[in-house]
Structures are given as structure tokens and as C-alpha cells.
Amino acid sequence: MHEHIKERIKTVIANLNALPSMPEVVTRIINMVNDPNVDFKLVAEEISRDQAITTNILKIANSAYFSKGKEIASVEKALVTLGMKEVKDIVVVAATKQVLDKPVIGYDLAKGELWKHNVAVAMLAKKIAIDKKKKNLADLVFTGGIIHDVGKTVLAIYVASTFKDLIQSTVDNQITFAQAEQLLLGFDHQEIGQIILKKWQFPESLQNIVRYHHDADDAPQSDIEAVAIVHVANTICQMAGIGIGGDGLYYELSGKAIEATGLDDSELQHYYGITPELLKMARQIM
Amino acid sequence: MSIELVNVGVAQLKIASSPVILRTILGSCVGICIYDRNKKMGGLAHVLLSKATNDSQPEKFAETAIPALIEQLLRQGCKRDFMTAKIAGGASMFKFASQTPLGLIGENNISMTKKILEEKKIPIVGEDTGGSVGRVIDFFLEDGRLKVKAGGHEEYYYKV
Numbered sequence A: 001m002h003e004h005i006k007e008r009i010k011t012v013i014a015n016l017n018a019l020p021s022m023p024e025v026v027t028r029i030i031n032m033v034n035d036p037n038v039d040f041k042l043v044a045e046e047i048s049r050d051q052a053i054t055t056n057i058l059k060i061a062n063s064a065y066f067s068k069g070k071e072i073a074s075v076e077k078a079l080v081t082l083g084m085k086e087v088k089d090i091v092v093v094a095a096t097k098q099v100l101d102k103p104v105i106g107y108d109l110a111k112g113e114l115w116k117h118n119v120a121v122a123m124l125a126k127k128i129a130i131d132k133k134k135k136n137l138a139d140l141v142f143t144g145g146i147i148h149d150v151g152k153t154v155l156a157i158y159v160a161s162t163f164k165d166l167i168q169s170t171v172d173n174q175i176t177f178a179q180a181e182q183l184l185l186g187f188d189h190q191e192i193g194q195i196i197l198k199k200w201q202f203p204e205s206l207q208n209i210v211r212y213h214h215d216a217d218d219a220p221q222s223d224i225e226a227v228a229i230v231h232v233a234n235t236i237c238q239m240a241g242i243g244i245g246g247d248g249l250y251y252e253l254s255g256k257a258i259e260a261t262g263l264d265d266s267e268l269q270h271y272y273g274i275t276p277e278l279l280k281m282a283r284q285i286m
Numbered sequence B: 001m002s003i004e005l006v007n008v009g010v011a012q013l014k015i016a017s018s019p020v021i022l023r024t025i026l027g028s029c030v031g032i033c034i035y036d037r038n039k040k041m042g043g044l045a046h047v048l049l050s051k052a053t054n055d056s057q058p059e060k061f062a063e064t065a066i067p068a069l070i071e072q073l074l075r076q077g078c079k080r081d082f083m084t085a086k087i088a089g090g091a092s093m094f095k096f097a098s099q100t101p102l103g104l105i106g107e108n109n110i111s112m113t114k115k116i117l118e119e120k121k122i123p124i125v126g127e128d129t130g131g132s133v134g135r136v137i138d139f140f141l142e143d144g145r146l147k148v149k150a151g152g153h154e155e156y157y158y159k160v
């Protein structure tokens, strides 16, 4: 069934030009974060060369969420006041907005819904990391949250033409929507997302977050904590209806992932309960 | 003439009159739509959880939001005798470990909603709850009908 669609998807992902693109400077900045010998001045120069991105970066950097009240007039100032990791997060927000802030037909998401969802997941994931004393993961799970559903933008048109069968398959086979995508289309939105991140040459830990955000139990040991945090943040946002689409809640909440985050029941409920405040925060940078 | 469409966010409560349409998007949350068929006026409460923990925002919880909604409608001159309710939402994750209370939030929201409406003697005349679907609901104050869009198809609830 749907063999012709499987073939078409294979052709699309084999053709890098058919996948969303990412300015090279963004890739370079993401990879710089893990380099202890980075020269801030060089990074600032690198970013400033792209005028469009710079304007957006400064706008986002001056949101209350990132600026914490300080005025940030230049990329250099942002690097000095906020640090390399925060600036990297800001660059990712600025650069991925154009990929994600659009209607996603097959998943029944109006314009802005997927973007809102990903921003909310990023912010919640970062909050969980900080609250659980895993500050070293804060920027990674934020970036991972921002892009975790990027695969949906490419898979959407194929989901649109097979939607009824996908839902039927989840119910008949008692599988998740992502597993139904795999079964009927040959790929799920996590795998497509990973392929997009490979094209962008984003680091492997980010690829793993995207690839396993619904399959946290299968994540490689090295990234299990980061994947688990994004998995839980994503589930909470879906349950709160933030950017919930036609695929609804046809996913699995992993007990193993909850364990890996170290969150107890009352903490989980607390995060779900603060989603309205989370949304207000998300609007600041959307 | 175009009819005004008002979005009701998570943990918000809004009331309006005919011909306004109140819209909200629901996951595990429950949307409670109360309509006064005589005054053609109604309101929608979008609740996240069944009852308050140590949070002070009454709109978040079924236990406090529903009485607040009824109160607001009464203050606008609606009569309890003409009020009916329709409820939607309360979905759950398709799969979750049975020991996870997070998985039960949807069900708890539905049962608390029903309990409070019964206490307040507002009959439920339409219900589209449970399962694992996300729902976009439109509450038409023109005649109190409710449109529920879920998993790619639409359902109407006309009874008031």
C-alpha cells in the first residue's frame, strides 16, 4: 500500500535541494559552542555579515526572555552579556522561524501553530533542565526543542493524502502515529527531521533529539537525558493542546524517559499546570 | 456582515452574545460551553486541570472555572433555567505507563467537569470527550451549536 508515495518520499530526501535549507553561518555557530577555543569577536563578525539574521537576532535577544532587562544593541554585546550558548539559541530561533512558521497542512496545523509548539517545547525543556540541575543540557534541549518537529514540514503533503489510513493504522495496530507513518510512508517525521539536520550538518546530539523525541527508549545512551527531557516537554505541550494537530495525542508517554529526567508526579503535573504562563513567554520570541 | 470569531486560550474563560463564535483548541484540557437559549448568550471555559493545587488562577481548574462561568452569565442577566452545557476535550496520550498520573489528567478533567455541572444543575446536552484526538471547537452563540473538528473530520452538536 502507498508504494508510490514511499518511492516519492525516497526521491525527495535523496535530493538535498528539496529539503529546507539553513544559512551556513548558523551551522558554524552551532558547532562553535562545543569548541573551547572560540574567539567571540570572530563569531560576532561572522554573524554580523548576515544583515537579515542580525536584525532578527537583536530583536529576539532584546525580548524579556533572553535579555533579562539588559539592552543589547549589537551581536558583540549579546555575546558578552548573554554568553555564547544563549546567543547560539537565539541564532537558532531566528534562523528556524522561516522554516517552521507556516501552515502544515497534513497535520492540520494553521500558520504559526507548529512554530508556537516548537518554541513552547524548547522553553519548557530548558526550564526542566535548569530546574533539575542539568544546566549543561539547557541550551542543547532548547535548540533540540526548537527543531524537533522539523520533519513534519516535509512529510506533511504525504500525510495529507494518507491521513485516514494513518489514523486507521494507529487504532488497528495499536501503534503511535509516528509508527504508522513509518509503516505506511516508509519514514516518520523524526527520521525525516534527522535527514534535514544531517543536511544542515547539525551536531549528532541534536540529530538524536529530533530522531528519538517520540522513541525516547531507543535513544543512544550518550544522549538519553537530553532526549528524555524533550520527550517529556513535548508530551506536556501536546497534552495542553499547544500546536496539537491531526495526529493529536496518538503517541506514547515513556515511563523510562520520565525516569531519566528525574521528574516526579507532582513536578510533571506542575509543568503541565504552568503551560499558560509558558505560552505567554513563548509569544515574546515568536 | 462577518461574524466575530473570538479565540479562547488555555486557562481562559470568555462570555459573549449571538452571533459571536468562541473557538478553542483542546488536548487533555476540557472546554465547557454553557448557553442560555433564551438570551442567546453563552460562555466557554478552557480548563487545564480538575482542581486547584496551590495555584490561584481559578480559570485553570474545572472546580473553580465552571462556577465562575455560571456566575458571569448570571450577572449578565442569563437565567439558570435556560442554561445547558456542552463539553469537549479530555483526551489522553494513546499509550502511557499505567502508574503515570499525567496520563489520567484528561479523564480526571472530564469527571470533575461533570460533577460540578451536576452540582450546579446545568444539564449536559452534548459531549465529545476522551480518546486521543486533538479538538478544535467552535461554539456558535447564534443558536448554541457546537462544531468539533477532530482527526480530520467535523461533528456538530445542535441540542441546546
Ligand SMILES: [Fe+2]
Pocket (backbone or CB within 6 Å): A148, A149, A189, A213, A214
Ligand atoms: Fe513529533
Ligand SMILES: [Fe+2]
Pocket (backbone or CB within 6 Å): A117, A121, A148, A149, A234
Ligand atoms: Fe512535537
